[in-house]
Amino acid sequence: MSSLRDLLAPIDQFESRHSGSADSGELAAMLAQVGYESLDALSAAAVPEDIRLPRRLALPEAVGEAAALAELRGLAAQNQVFRSFIGAGYYDCAVPAVIQRNILENPGWYTAYTPYQSEISQGRLEALLNFQTLVSELTALDIANASMLDEGTAAAEAMMMCHRIKLGGRSDAARFFVSEQCHPQTIEVVRTRAAPLGVEVVVGDHRSFEFGGAEGGGAVPAIVGVLVQYPDTRGSIHDYEAFFARAHAAGALCVVAADLLALTLLRAPGEFGADVAVGSAQRFGVPMGFGGPHAGYLATRDAHKRQMPGRLVGVSKDAQGQPALRLALGTREQHIRREKATSNICTAQVLLGVMASMYAVYHGPSGLRRIAQRTRLLTQILARGLTALGARVNAEPVFDTLTVGNVAAARVHAAAAARRMNLRQIDAYTVGISLDEVTTLAEVETLLSFFGETPTPAPEAIGALDYPAPHARQSAYLAHEVFNRYHTEHEMLRYIKRLEAKDLSLCHSMISLGSCTMKLNATSEMLPITWPEFARLHPHAPAEQWRGYRALFDNLEQWLAEITGFAAVSLQPNAGSQGEYAGLLAIRAYHRSRGEGEQRRVCLIPTSAHGTNPASAAMCGMQVVPVACDEAGNINLDDLRAKAAAHAAELAALMITYPSTHGVFEPGVREVCEIVHTHGGQVYMDGANMNAQVGLSSPGFIGADVCHLNLHKTFCVPHGGGGPGVGPIGVAAHLAPFLPKDGRKGNPTTMAGVAEGEAVNSGSGAVSAAPFGSASILPISWMYIRMMGADGLRRATQRAILNANYIAKRLEGYFPVLYRGNGGLVAHECILEFRDWKPRGVEVEDVAKRLIDYGYHAPTMSFPVPGTLMIEPTESETRAELDRFCDALIFIHAEMSAVASGEADARDNVLKNAPHTAAVVSASEWSHAYSRESAAYPDAHTRATKFWPAVGRVDNVYGDRNLVCACGGMQPLS
Ligand SMILES: *Cc1c(COP(=O)(O)O)cnc(C)c1O
Numbered sequence: 006m007s008s009l010r011d012l013l014a015p016i017d018q019f020e021s022r023h024s025g026s027a028d029s030g031e032l033a034a035m036l037a038q039v040g041y042e043s044l045d046a047l048s049a050a051a052v053p054e055d056i057r058l059p060r061r062l063a064l065p066e067a068v069g070e071a072a073a074l075a076e077l078r079g080l081a082a083q084n085q086v087f088r089s090f091i092g093a094g095y096y097d098c099a100v101p102a103v104i105q106r107n108i109l110e111n112p113g114w115y116t117a118y119t120p121y122q123s124e125i126s127q128g129r130l131e132a133l134l135n136f137q138t139l140v141s142e143l144t145a146l147d148i149a150n151a152s153m154l155d156e157g158t159a160a161a162e163a164m165m166m167c168h169r170i171k172l173g174g175r176s177d178a179a180r181f182f183v184s185e186q187c188h189p190q191t192i193e194v195v196r197t198r199a200a201p202l203g204v205e206v207v208v209g210d211h212r213s214f215e216f217g218g219a220e221g222g223g224a225v226p227a228i229v230g231v232l233v234q235y236p237d238t239r240g241s242i243h244d245y246e247a248f249f250a251r252a253h254a255a256g257a258l259c260v261v262a263a264d265l266l267a268l269t270l271l272r273a274p275g276e277f278g279a280d281v282a283v284g285s286a287q288r289f290g291v292p293m294g295f296g297g298p299h300a301g302y303l304a305t306r307d308a309h310k311r312q313m314p315g316r317l318v319g320v321s322k323d324a325q326g327q328p329a330l331r332l333a334l335g336t337r338e339q340h341i342r343r344e345k346a347t348s349n350i351c352t353a354q355v356l357l358g359v360m361a362s363m364y365a366v367y368h369g370p371s372g373l374r375r376i377a378q379r380t381r382l383l384t385q386i387l388a389r390g391l392t393a394l395g396a397r398v399n400a401e402p403v404f405d406t407l408t409v410g411n412v413a414a415a416r417v418h419a420a421a422a423a424r425r426m427n428l429r430q431i432d433a434y435t436v437g438i439s440l441d442e443v444t445t446l447a448e449v450e451t452l453l454s455f456f457g458e459t460p461t462p463a464p465e466a467i468g469a470l471d472y473p474a475p476h477a478r479q480s481a482y483l484a485h486e487v488f489n490r491y492h493t494e495h496e497m498l499r500y501i502k503r504l505e506a507k508d509l510s511l512c513h514s515m516i517s518l519g520s521c522t523m524k525l526n527a528t529s530e531m532l533p534i535t536w537p538e539f540a541r542l543h544p545h546a547p548a549e550q551w552r553g554y555r556a557l558f559d560n561l562e563q564w565l566a567e568i569t570g571f572a573a574v575s576l577q578p579n580a581g582s583q584g585e586y587a588g589l590l591a592i593r594a595y596h597r598s599r600g601e602g603e604q605r606r607v608c609l610i611p612t613s614a615h616g617t618n619p620a621s622a623a624m625c626g627m628q629v630v631p632v633a634c635d636e637a638g639n640i641n642l643d644d645l646r647a648k649a650a651a652h653a654a655e656l657a658a659l660m661i662t663y664p665s666t667h668g669v670f671e672p673g674v675r676e677v678c679e680i681v682h683t684h685g686g687q688v689y690m691d692g693a694n695m696n697a698q699v700g701l702s703s704p705g706f707i708g709a710d711v712c713h714l715n716l717h718k719t720f721c722v723p724h725g726g727g728g729p730g731v732g733p734i735g736v737a738a739h740l741a742p743f744l745p746k747d748g749r750k751g752n753p754t755t756m757a758g759v760a761e762g763e764a765v766n767s768g769s770g771a772v773s774a775a776p777f778g779s780a781s782i783l784p785i786s787w788m789y790i791r792m793m794g795a796d797g798l799r800r801a802t803q804r805a806i807l808n809a810n811y812i813a814k815r816l817e818g819y820f821p822v823l824y825r826g827n828g829g830l831v832a833h834e835c836i837l838e839f840r841d842w843k844p845r846g847v848e849v850e851d852v853a854k855r856l857i858d859y860g861y862h863a864p865t866m867s868f869p870v871p872g873t874l875m876i877e878p879t880e881s882e883t884r885a886e887l888d889r890f891c892d893a894l895i896f897i898h899a900e901m902s903a904v905a906s907g908e909a910d911a912r913d914n915v916l917k918n919a920p921h922t923a924a925v926v927s928a929s930e931w932s933h934a935y936s937r938e939s940a941a942y943p944d945a946h947t948r949a950t951k952f953w954p955a956v957g958r959v960d961n962v963y964g965d966r967n968l969v970c971a972c973g974g975m976q977p978l979s
Pocket residue numbers: 350351352520521580581582583615617618662666691693694715730731732
């Protein structure tokens with residue numbers, strides 16, 4: 006190409022916006038610093054020769070931002086947005102515009118990371134505390150967590166909780182009762198989860214179910230818990246009190262999957278005996294999005310709080326004694342408890358939980374009640390009209406859903422389709438209708454017209470809106486000020502902005518979290534997620550309405566298969582942890598298909614592995630056997646050989662992260678795969694570190710059998726302050742039949758056209774409630790790959806490796822780089838050693854907190870090695886930003902040296918007292934041995950832009966000793 010032709014290339018070419026700077030002078034200077042001539046020379050030195058991909062990825066040529074958006078518009082146009090009355094856990098709702106623009110579409114909220122550094126996360130922690138308060142008050146249970154991945158997995162987690170509480174870790178045979186009137190996808194996800202644990206799921210009618218079990222003579226295994234839906238999936242509202250009393254008498258725990266909106270009018274689960282409540286907060290202002298992402302929820306009684314899965318926000322105090330929030334009871338979680346963790350959930354659904362909580366803040370208790378009453382009134386009007394037409398509908402009480410019998414269903418569906426409306430398909434004589442927040446009286450009139458001609462009953466004709474006893478809600482909820490103050494848009498806008506301002510996000514500075522890959526979440530990638538063609542589809546809509554989604558899934562699966570070197574991909578898992586679970590399930594199913602399922606249960610996991618690995622293996626009924634690492638941070642091949650041989654007959658899998666969690670391209674990885682294969686095991690590759698592989702190598706090429714990807718790491722889905730995530734898995738051909746069930750083949754029982762309850766047991770069952778998981782955020786990764794193309798992706802990987810090595814080079818004179826691979830190079834992240842400072846008076850946590858004073862989020866602390874920092878800059882940072890970060894650490898090194906030498910006081914120093922709040926620095930009294938200036942403005946950059954932490958250092962121990970997980974605890978501490 007001539008240079009004149011080059012000049013005509015589109016201006017909005019994306020790669021140079023994504024990967025550091027387009028300035029080739031900058032690139033050359035950085036390469037020189039690291040000691041290489043070109044990116045190719047650098048990656049050839051870093052990546053072991055035997056795993057270097059011999060060819061270019063086969064992906065479509067990159068296009069500019071506008072062209073990619075135009076192409077995606079074309080796909081979106083193939084989706085048809087019908088009004089959906091399908092229900093089954095998904096309802097249309099009005100996303101308040103102030104929340105859509107200022108949270109969902111606002112990088113200040115969506116680019117924040119999981120709130121591990123609580124001092125710079127008080128905004129989202131407060132919003133999550135509101136979410137927990139909302140859930141715990143509506144369910145009338147003592148404690149709720151800060152979101153689950155969806156309703157189906159929340160129910161499955163509740164089942165596992167019952168199992169743990171009742172059996173205390175013993176693996177005795179057990180049963181779990183599930184009402185047949187639960188949402189079908191919930192039943193499926195619970196079934197999938199139960200199988201590897203050896204729990205038998207009994208699906209039936211709660212009214213006629215007979216508990217037997219140990220108390221009935223020991224003939225059948227004990228029932229550890231029961232699960233019912235409230236209101237049930239067909240719209241009926243049961244009084245479960247007597248059933249729960251029977252369940253408790255039989256030694257079972259009681260779980261209710263409850264609709265949060267209905268609970269504003271109905272007696273709360275905690276008031277009729279529930280031990281656990283689960284569900285979805287989708288209809289609280291989160292788009293249906295063809296199934297996700299949404300915030301699931303889980304609440305329980307105080308007695309069971311240590312058995313809860315997921316993240317929990319609690320109130321504590323800071324160094325100045327002021328109330329401060331942080332994640333609580335971390336000791337339940339997988340990074341500490343490994344295979345004994347309460348669950349494998351790491352990334353959850355923070356952004357969606359924040360949206361739902363803000364919806365409740367905006368409407369307040371009376372607003373929510375009005376939305377519920379309005380929905381109920383319209384449902385009653387519809388019921389009356391249908392009855393007049395001779396149809397059979399549920400008896401009172403109902404809330405939003407009617408099951409309409411005695412009708413010619415095909416004719417009704419055809420009439421509805423002609424008006425671009427979807428009803429729920431049940432059978433030839435029965436249809437389901439669920440109303441929602443946006444239903445109008447005119448729509449009810451239209452709905453009635455599908456069944457015959459009748460005047461629409463007048464609202465005045467509906468006698469009683471209030472539920473009779475025992476169904477009526479008597480208890481109050483959401484009395485806290487936060488739910489009663491921000492009901493005008495100005496107040497709401499300012500509340501959202503006030504919280505946002507407390508949180509450090511990618512809008513402020515590089516967040517160099519090792520293993521978590523916080524790269525650019527480009528605006529062009531984000532724009533499509535709120536297009537109605539993606540946002541407003543119901544996950545059970547008929548297939549002809551989601552042709553555009555189908556094309557997008559096909560593209561993305563094909564591209565990800567090419568990138569991972571695998572034969573097939575499933576997009577269903579809702580996070581990396583769920584991908585691990587789905588991948589191990591595929592391995593389990595493969596062994597079973599060969600008649601080896603029972604004995605092959607050992608999962609080898611290096612001691613350096615992420616905590617989700619052993620936790621996921623435990624969920625699949627596998628026995629975790631740790632494999633040692635050598636002093637270079639690599640898997641100890643001798644130990645691996647010995648363990649693989651010792652367990653040859655039982656070996657199911659090895660889980661390996663590549664490049665290793667130590668940030669190094671291990672040279673022996675092909676051999677690792679061979680050893681495992683020789684002994685009949687399968688190799689699971691944790692793809693969290695794919696940002697160092699894309700275009701240079703691949704799990705399939707290396708010899709693994711399955712891997713998960715974190716689209717919220719490598720493929721630009723933002724972290725959302727702790728979720729959403731997407732954790733697709735890629736598998737080699739022999740595992741393809743064992744992927745989670747796929748909605749495209751029309752086989753999930755929940756899909757239109759397949760009768761409910763018809764079990765289709767291909768694959769490993771469903772691992773998420775929706776067949777394509779968090780479908781509505783897949784356009785983000787589609788855009789990324791489309792705009793980067795094969796060369797752009799490869800160069801991004803190379804640039805990520807360059808950036809990490811550049812940092813290692815700049816800092817090695819100050820802090821030793823713990824692990825290195827070929828040529829003394831690191832991969833895409835580097836671990837810096839701080840342990841030797843502890844005896845000299847400075848802990849790694851002091852460094853992390855001091856970085857806040859410099860305007861930075863700390864890198865990953867103490868994973869995978871305690872007392873270290875793991876820095877992953879990604880390709881998206883310029884040299885200027887990398888330098889600023891390195892300079893901050895070099896300044897801090899001087900501060901540390903002053904403490905070590907005794908020049909600074911051992912206790913009263915800038916490190917121990919970090920971070921410094923504006924209140925502290927500006928207080929009339931200043932009694933420290935150092936200056937206010939060195940506290941708050943330690944370098945020139947902080948003078949130009951200062952990010953003030955909202956609170957001082959948070960006391961974690963105090964919070965866990967005095968656990969408070971709802972808004973009431975935010976009163977100033979005495
Ligand atoms: C992030 C991560 C996971 C878990 O992914 P989630 O999406 O948070 O569940 C697993 N392994 C490694 C190495 C990770 O970095």
